[in-house]
Amino acid sequence: xxxxxxxxxxxxxxxxxxxxxxxxxxxxxxxxxxxxxxxxxxxxxxxxxxxxxxxxxxxxxxxxxxxxxxxxxxxxxxxxxxxxxxxxxxxxxxxxxxxxxxxxxxxxxxxxxxxxxxxxxxxxxxxxxxxxxxxxxxxxxxxxxxxxxxxxxxxxxxxxxxxxxxxxxxxxxxxxxxxx
Ligand code: CUA
Numbered sequence: 001x002x003x004x005x006x007x008x009x010x011x012x013x014x015x016x017x018x019x020x021x022x023x024x025x026x027x028x029x030x031x032x033x034x035x036x037x038x039x040x041x042x043x044x045x046x047x048x049x050x051x052x053x054x055x056x057x058x059x060x061x062x063x064x065x066x067x068x069x070x071x072x073x074x075x076x077x078x079x080x081x082x083x084x085x086x087x088x089x090x091x092x093x094x095x096x097x098x099x100x101x102x103x104x105x106x107x108x109x110x111x112x113x114x115x116x117x118x119x120x121x122x123x124x125x126x127x128x129x130x131x132x133x134x135x136x137x138x139x140x141x142x143x144x145x146x147x148x149x150x151x152x153x154x155x156x157x158x159x160x161x162x163x164x165x166x167x168x169x170x171x172x173x174x175x176x177x178x179x180x
């Protein structure tokens with residue numbers, strides 16, 4: 001029988017549901033509940049998705065803030081592209097911008113100091129994946145996300161774009177250095 005055919009029994013709603021079907025419904029329901037409660041659980045205990053504030057922003061306004069920060073706190077430049085490295089003051093606002101195909105600028109932060117990290121994209125959707133600690137965030141144009149971050153381990157961290165954003169997506173890498 002297919003769903004295109006009329007039911008064999010006229011009172012089809014009164015036919016008892018098969019045992020196998022009931023088992024599947026029960027399994028699906030339990031799994032739905034597990035997935036549902038994993039969302040708040042993982043948010044509290046998972047470290048992967050940090051709580052954020054969100055504001056509307058335009059690319060022009062955001063770029064101005066990024067440039068102002070670079071002008072004030074640039075410590076050096078890296079690579080052939082001469083990407084600035086910024087060491088913002090303790091507890092300060094840090095503006096990081098995603099664009100095709102770059103994280104701009106690069107950052108030098110201090111261990112155990114809390115910063116306000118601002119994040120947006122000035123073109124389209126990018127993904128902020130911080131390696132090797134596996135922090136994952138969506139970077140959405142038009143919205144400025146603000147996160148309170150406290151690096152707890154010194155070292156070199158790489159920002160990988162994990163949201164496909166075009167032909168050079170795989171080259172979209174950024175750096176954060178955390179110093180003791
Ligand atoms: Cu940006 Cu992929």
